[in-house]
Amino acid sequence: MPKVEIHPTWFDNATVFCDGKPLCTVGSTKKEVQVDIWLGNHPFYNTTSDIIDSEGRVERFMKKYGLNSRN
Template identity: 35%
Template sequence: MPKQNIHPNYNEIHVKCACGNDFTTRSTHRGDIHVEICSACHPFFTGKQKLIDTAGRVERFRRKYAKVEAAK
């Protein structure tokens, strides 16, 4: 027999970001949530993220494994 009333309530809440964006979602959390960063202002989601290849890591990786492939 399955247990009754073991799951928390799933409530509709409002999320407010520091950038001014606000949206509604559902959570087991009670009350509103205030966040510092959201998908509207996070660099990954806005396309403003900059990937920096410090010290040529990708090139160093390719050189390292080119030697392994040449040895085969």
């Protein structure tokens, strides 16, 4: 038999907030969940920014392992 009264209280409709605005409801052990980043304001998922290789990581990797990037 499982032990009684060891699990936290489960809230089926916990509200998720970002910047003070409610986003959605989820199941959680907290009544309210605060998030800093979500799909709507993350630069990767919206069109406000481009993914660029500003530090030359790809070129550095290719040079380090002697690979030709044109293959």
